[in-house]
Amino acid sequence: MKIEREILDKVNPWLESPFDIETQDLVKDLMTSDPSKLEDSFYKNLEFGTGGMRGIMGVGTNRINKYTLGKNTQGLSNYLKKCFSNENIKVAIAYDCRHNSKSLAKIVADVFTANGIEVFLFSDLRPTPELSFAVKHLKCKAGIVLTASHNPPEYNGYKVYWEDGGQLVPPQDGEIIQEIEQLAYTDILFSGNETLLNYIDKEVDQAFIDSCIQNASFNIPQESKDQLKIVFTPLHGTSVTIIPSVLEQAGYKNVSIVSEQKEPNGDFPTVKSPNPEEPEALKLALELAEKTGADIVIGTDPDSDRLGVAVRDSNGTMILLNGNQTMAIMTAFLLEQWKRNKGFKGNEFIGTTIVSTPMMLELASAYGIECKVGLTGFKWIAKMIKDFPEQQFIGGGEESFGYMIGDAVRDKDAVASTLLVCEIAAIAKAAGSSIYQELLNLYLDYGFYKEHLISLTKKGIEGANEIKQMMIDLRENPVSEINGERVIFIEDYQSSEARNLFTEEIEPIEIPKSNVLIYYLEDGSKICARPSGTEPKIKFYFSVNTDLQSLDKIASAEAYLNQKIENIISDMNLN
Structure with a gap:
């Protein structure tokens, strides 16, 4: 395979200083042994997406390595010194269980300290939400976490947080x-100043634990907590460093941890994907739940910002809840507790995203508060808190198994959310109910909403081009009817226009631009197309709903909605 001149122009600088000999040798090996892999490693630069910068580890501009991270950190250092020129700049750094995370975190720390910036580096792996907490707790100007969330083992990533504890948003990201x-790679200062490096651990851990308990517990009698049987799995990730302590200090003693998945391991040897969105990832936890008679199963992803939940249905069978269901359950609970304990003052709000369940809007309306809706990614929910300091954020989430309670953490937080869902389960069980029954009650009150997600993986250059063309086709050939239902509204977040197909009226969309299309059908169904910002995927989100008159109709209503989703997928040729 011939290597194109455009690629060689990017490769050649990596064959000499400032790149070390090991890096040069690896590049040379790719040139002779795998030119296609070389092309994929250099054809573009890694970019910030919805969750920061994420990619495969290796040499090249399109890979995670000491030089791409060093260049990003040098640029961030320069930017921090411009923004806070007369202040003592502090940065917090955390990392997860992935290969090379610890060494890469130290390299990032060295670049900061070489630039005169004080660093607070966790001495060992910690959950991402604890990093968000630590930024505010330690009064830092920024934070970094080395993680690739639930991506495959060959990935790593670099997420940047600002002084409010939220991820980067415009205009800072641009x-x-x-x-x-x-910057050139020769501009990177790698020789760290150890006098500016502070290691942190137990003191920040306890402050974070105290914050979780304060925000996510509700004075439940100890007897109710003792009756709840919990199975927990960290899926080889970071949450094992914190969640068991949070549950124990909150009074939950009946917790069984999946032993095979307890130890952090970047190979994630017991799962195909360390993603609690995938049913297979919780297989061992569900098996343990049957052995122990557990009421609830909770699994978290490697950096502990997402959680998957399984509960027993009306027949006592363990079923997995999706992210929309857990979000609705937790939000409804928080709203009810807020109403009973504090009362609404009129300035409260909840937050969600454009691809998440419309039930969040129904919940907000029922309690007379606002539901703010933003783009996909928790940085946009955190930005809501930052942009509206006069309002009180109660909680919010997105369909991809993320939730945030209050504003102590400005990112999705599986640690506090784990405690919250245990509180809901304990209260429900003590009252002779269950989380599943509470979900059914929500369907009775607000309508039966059912969501489904299809992710199409398209890897490499060809895949990126294919995803791009799919979105072009959807825009240039807009669908007017799906599954026999007329499309009444199309929202195009790239053009910032919402078009009513009946009246041809166009309204502006007031949130930032994004490559997203949403179709609204006459029967209330919603279909969204969105390329992922962090993975080589294009995602299609489906939401359908129907009224539920009584609980004895639940099976037939669910069958009806399942069939509707299947028909929509078939009609759009996404099978």
């Missing part, structure tokens, strides 16, 4: 990218 793009 301005930092400009700083990075101005």
